[in-house]
Amino acid sequence: MPDLLQHHASILLVIVPLLAAPIVALIPNGRYSWAFTLIVTTVCLYLSLQILSDVVTESVIHYELGGWKPPWGIVYEIDGLNALMAVMISLVAVVVSMYARTSVDFDIPKEKQPLFYSAFLLCFLGLLGMSMTGDIFNVFVFLEISSLSTYALISMGRDRKALTAAFQYLILGTIGATFFLIGIGLAYAATGTLNMADLADKLALSAHTRTIETALGFILAGMGLKAAMFPLHRWLPRAYSYSPMVVSAFLAGTATKVAVYVFGRSVYTVFSPDYALSTIYDELLIIFGGVAVIYGAWQAIRQTHVKPLLAWSSISQIGYFMIGYGLLSSTGFMATMIHMFNHGLMKTALFLAAGILLYQTGTLKIDNLAGLARQSRLVFIVIVISGLSLIGVPGTVGFISKWYLVLAAVELQAWGIVAVILIGSLMAIVYVWKIVETLYFQPVDTPQVQVKKIPLWPLATPALFLALSCIYFGINTTITVNTAKAAVNSIGIQSGKVSLPGNVHD
Secondary structure: OHHHHOHHHHHHHHHHHHHHHHHHHHHHOOOEEEEEEEHHHHHHHHHHHHHHHHHHHHOOOEEHHHHHOOOOOEEEEOOOOHHHHHHHHHHHHHHHHHHHHHHHHHHOOOHHHHHHHHHHHHHHHHHHHHHHHHHHHHHHHHHHHHHHHHHHHOOOOOHHHHHHHHHHHHHHHHHHHHHHHHHHHHHHHHHHOOOOHHHHEEEEEEEOOOOHHHHHHHHHHHHHHHOOOOOOHHHHHHHHHHOHHHHHHHHHHHHHHHHHHHHHHHHHHHHHHHHHOOOOHHHHHHHHHHHHHHHHHHHHHHHOHHHHHHHHHHHHHHHHHHHHHHOOHHHHHHHHHHHHHHHHHHHHHHHHHHHHHHHOOOOOHHHHHOOOOOHHHHHHHEEEEEEEHOOOOOOOOHHHHHHHHHHHHHHOOOHHHHHHHHHHHHHHHHHHHHHHHHHHOOOOHHHHHOOOOHHHHHHHHHHHHHHHHHHHHHHHHHHHHHHHHHHHHHHOOOOOOOOOHHHHHH
């Protein structure tokens, strides 16, 4: 990469989609809007890969906007954590954009497609901005950009229930953003700064005051709601179930992960694990995370349609993130970080495969899909590989995530957490098998639905790519593990024991 481009790569990740979004909205032809969107996301993927390479081999990247030194100016501070997040967001955006060429024609009227792609780029921009910035108020600005565009994207679904799902998410999302903003305001009142690094330095010197403790509580509650962490998860099943399929896939792969990232950045960088350890937040994270793993999996087992099943599965998987953070150790942090990337791959692939089934049959009711694997073998392969990843079978990315999480729990002798992980994996077998059995093993005397001919390869290729990535990154863990280690080193997380609540140990 040329030196000039390399120097400005971090800000270009935000500027490129920001400039492209209004241009895409003005293009009258949906095909041209799609092509332009694919180019933009591909450029961002290239930039994010270069940044990741620089971070892993060198050190933290500092980029000062306008030449203003922090804390007065806005700075982008990129370490292994947000570099990997940028790669994951950009990779999912590229794959989903490829899928959208055919998918959007099924879900979005032609006259609205340029506006759809514009909103998609704005959402993409907001998620990247939240990951890159080192200014906590900037996080709120990008959060609002991504949220407003997400509400629009969800409401574009053909089912009228998409409007109520978007409205419900708007209400709860606004509450979450308001909580986050109140937390920022309280932190600023206590320290007089909004720069994350400067905040961390001043908070480290401050005594534990009610203002600071309340600020942490509001920030974590706001991001917990945006991340659909239990018990703040009620918006997610409806939002994923009724939005256009390409939107469900993109949000499932990126949006909640970015909120989880901000949550972790607040605990590990701004307030520090030692500070969080002196509160009850770590205990709440572990308790609620364990409940989310079991409750989300149980709800997934009970579903009769594929999209709600996948949505509740996401809530269960978010529970693993909460547990990893709640352990407040370097291995737990690594487990959450690796799982954010891995879950983005597997869950996006599953939603893309579900979309193909929907376009072929017009339904995602599980009972109506009996025997369909014989006519959609590629889709079946994607579902099996991604489903095995959700379970955590060795050789897939899900195994790597759960392995590190189990290691983190064993280090602290938290055997109750190990049991929760194992039970969650066993329950994942049940709801994944529910789909696999219906598609392939269930006998069909009279077909429940008529399978339509659709352009299969443009839809199946992106999904198959992600499914194969689940195997590749499950075998070759160099990128994810090394990046996680680099993030741990740059943030300065120490391994140590956490005072866990008794009912978690037992």
